[in-house]
Amino acid sequence: MNHDAPSPSAAEPLLNLRGYTVHLNSPRGTVRAVDGVDVAVARGRTLAVVGESGSGKSVLCRSLLGLLPDAAVALRAGTAHFDGVDLTALGERELRDVRGRRVGMVFQDPMTALNPVLPVWRQIALPLKRHLGLRGRAAKARAVELLDSVGIPDPARRADQYPLQLSGGMRQRVMIALALSCDPELLIADEPTTALDVTVQAQILRLLDRLRAERDMAVILISHDLGVVADHSDDVMVMYAGRQAELGPTASVLAAPRMPYTRALLDAAPTLHGPRGQHLAAIGGQPPDMSRLLSGCAFADRCPRVQDRCRTEVPAMTRPPGSAHEAACWNPVPPPRPGGGTVTGISAARRESSRT
Numbered sequence: 001m002n003h004d005a006p007s008p009s010a011a012e013p014l015l016n017l018r019g020y021t022v023h024l025n026s027p028r029g030t031v032r033a034v035d036g037v038d039v040a041v042a043r044g045r046t047l048a049v050v051g052e053s054g055s056g057k058s059v060l061c062r063s064l065l066g067l068l069p070d071a072a073v074a075l076r077a078g079t080a081h082f083d084g085v086d087l088t089a090l091g092e093r094e095l096r097d098v099r100g101r102r103v104g105m106v107f108q109d110p111m112t113a114l115n116p117v118l119p120v121w122r123q124i125a126l127p128l129k130r131h132l133g134l135r136g137r138a139a140k141a142r143a144v145e146l147l148d149s150v151g152i153p154d155p156a157r158r159a160d161q162y163p164l165q166l167s168g169g170m171r172q173r174v175m176i177a178l179a180l181s182c183d184p185e186l187l188i189a190d191e192p193t194t195a196l197d198v199t200v201q202a203q204i205l206r207l208l209d210r211l212r213a214e215r216d217m218a219v220i221l222i223s224h225d226l227g228v229v230a231d232h233s234d235d236v237m238v239m240y241a242g243r244q245a246e247l248g249p250t251a252s253v254l255a256a257p258r259m260p261y262t263r264a265l266l267d268a269a270p271t272l273h274g275p276r277g278q279h280l281a282a283i284g285g286q287p288p289d290m291s292r293l294l295s296g297c298a299f300a301d302r303c304p305r306v307q308d309r310c311r312t313e314v315p316a317m318t319r320p321p322g323s324a325h326e327a328a329c330w331n332p333v334p335p336p337r338p339g340g341g342t343v344t345g346i347s348a349a350r351r352e353s354s355r356t
C-alpha cells in the first residue's frame with residue numbers, strides 16, 4: 001500500500017463521519033455500539049477498521065447503509081456525509097439507491113449473502129436490472145464480464161452454476177463481482193476473507209487492492225487481523241467498546257501505537273521475529289458492559305497503564321507533536337526504540353504462512 005500518500009484528512013473525503021453514534025436496543029437495555037466516531041475516507045484509499053468482536057466496527061458500517069432492523073436501533077446521531085449527502089438524513093428508498101449502486105458490500109460468509117437456488121449470473125443481474133436497467137442477454141453478458149474481472153476461470157460456464165457448486169474462494173469472488181456490479185465508489189468489506197484458507201485469503205485481498213486501484217474506489221476493510229491491515233490498508237481506525245482508540249496512517253499506528261489496547265492487539269499477533277515457541281500474549285479481562293454509561297476510558301479495567309484519571313474522564317483523540325496519528329489515552333505507550341516497530345514482522349509472518 002502507499003503509506004506515504006496523504007492521509008484521508010488531507011484529501012477530499014468521499015465519506016466523512018462526524019460524531020457518528022449508534023445505540024442499539026438489547027434485553028439488557030441500550031447498548032452504545034458506536035460512540036462519537038470521527039473519520040474520513042478518500043477515493044482510492046483503504047481504511048481498515050480493527051477491533052475485537054463487539055467493538056462496533058460492523059454496526060458502524062451496516063448502520064450507515066440502513067442494514068440494521070429499525071427496531072434494533074435506539075438512537076442514531078452525528079453526521080455521515082457521502083459525497084456531500086448526509087446518509088443519516090436519507091429515507092429507506094433513497095438509501096436503497098445508494099446501497100448496491102454507489103456503495104457495495106462484501107460480507108464474511110458468502111453462503112448467507114448469496115441465494116442458494118439462483119444461478120450466480122441471475123444474482124448479479126438483480127442489481128444490474130434495478131440500478132442500471134440491464135436485462136436479459138445484456139445483463140448476463142455483463143455478469144460474465146464481472147465474473148471474469150474477479151478472476152473466475154471459465155466465467156461463462158460458472159455463471160450458470162449455483163453457489164453450492166463453487167469453492168469458498170470462488171463464492172467470495174462472486175460476492176465481490178456482485179458488490180462491484182454497478183461500479184460503486186465505496187466498497188465496504190466486512191471480514192471478507194476470515195472463512196478462507198490463507199492462500200485464497202491472500203488472492204482475494206490482492207484482488208481487492210487491484211480493483212481499488214483500477215476503479216479509484218474507496219474501501220473500508222473491517223478486519224480483526226493486523227497482518228491483513230498491515231499489508232492492505234493505507235489508514236487504520238482501532239475501535240474499542242464502540243469508541244475510537246487510535247486513528248491514522250497504518251504504518252504510523254502499527255509501528256508506534258500509543259493506546260495500550262492497540263499495543264496489546266499487536267502483542268497478540270504472530271510475527272517472525274519473536275523467539276521460537278514463544279506464546280502469543282492474550283488480552284486479559286473482558287470488554288466492558290456497553291449498556292452501562294462509562295465515566296472514563298472503556299479499556300481501564302484491562303489496561304496495564306491505567307491511572308486514577310482514566311476511570312473518571314473519557315480521553316479525547318489527540319495527536320501529539322511528532323506523531324502522524326491520533327490516539328485516545330491519558331497515559332500513552334512510549335514511542336518504540338529507533339529501528340523497532342511491528343509492521344514488518346506481522347507482514348512477513350503472513351507472507352510466510354500464505355506460502356505454506
Ligand code: SF4
Pocket residue numbers: 259260261297298299300301303304305306307310315328329330331332
Ligand atoms: S486512558 Fe488510561 S486506561 Fe485508557 S488506555 Fe490510556 S492509560 Fe489505559
